[in-house]
Amino acid sequence: GAVVSQHPSWVICKSGTSVKIECRSLDFQATTMFWYRQFPKQSLMLMATSNEGSKATYEQGVEKDKFLINHASLTLSTLTVTSAHPEDSSFYICSARASSGYNEQFFGPGTRLTVL
Amino acid sequence: DQQVKQNSPSLSVQEGRISILNCDYTNSMFDYFLWYKKYPAEGPTFLISISSIKDKNEDGRFTVFLNKSAKHLSLHIVPSQPGDSAVYFCAASAGFPGGYNKLIFGAGTRLAVHP
Numbered sequence: 001g002a003v004v005s006q007h008p009s010w011v012i013c014k015s016g017t018s019v020k021i022e023c024r025s026l027d028f029q030a031t032t033m034f035w036y037r038q039f040p041k042q043s044l045m046l047m048a049t050s051n052e053g054s055k056a057t058y059e060q061g062v063e064k065d066k067f068l069i070n071h072a073s074l075t076l077s078t079l080t081v082t083s084a085h086p087e088d089s090s091f092y093i094c095s096a097r098a099s100s101g102y103n104e105q106f107f108g109p110g111t112r113l114t115v116l
Numbered sequence: 117d118q119q120v121k122q123n124s125p126s127l128s129v130q131e132g133r134i135s136i137l138n139c140d141y142t143n144s145m146f147d148y149f150l151w152y153k154k155y156p157a158e159g160p161t162f163l164i165s166i167s168s169i170k171d172k173n174e175d176g177r178f179t180v181f182l183n184k185s186a187k188h189l190s191l192h193i194v195p196s197q198p199g200d201s202a203v204y205f206c207a208a209s210a211g212f213p214g215g216y217n218k219l220i221f222g223a224g225t226r227l228a229v230h231p
Contacts, residue, residue, distance in 0.1 A: 004159070043120075043221040043224060044205065049218065104150070104165070107152075107159030
């Protein structure tokens, strides 16, 4: 149980285009989903927290108009990187926390974004 | 400001021996700590956790020790196996259980277990 999927697993796009990444909890309902990004050899940095049916809460320094988050259902959250630039190239990971339970978050496999 | 620090970027251990991964934190509000294991190009997987009311939690070959006064925790793996080779992240949060919580991650320690 507690499986989280991400799609796509990798994407290459041209600078200026937008990319949408999906995060799904496959076998549980996730009230809260988190989006992280990880640069090489660095820690996972929380970008935003999304709660189903409400606006996402962004961490300091993360542009909400650039990284659009939609948590439309208890099993799906999407992250759209708008007008992507090469500096947005990174490994994006989502996690989901079940509607009940403690602090445990279940992570997706990540999406490698490369912006040319 | 790094609130969770893993000062050793890498660790090499012989198979069968003990692996000790260390983690320090600065925020005294943290009261729940987790260890995650991550393989390349995959998301982290939960390994073991400990709350601040305990100083030790054991699960099979994995034991986490918490020293609140020193704001230090460690993960012990014994005996170490080649399949344990991965990056290990320490994470902490404030607010347990069930409340809003944000996980703050350390930078990770790459463990290599060699035969």
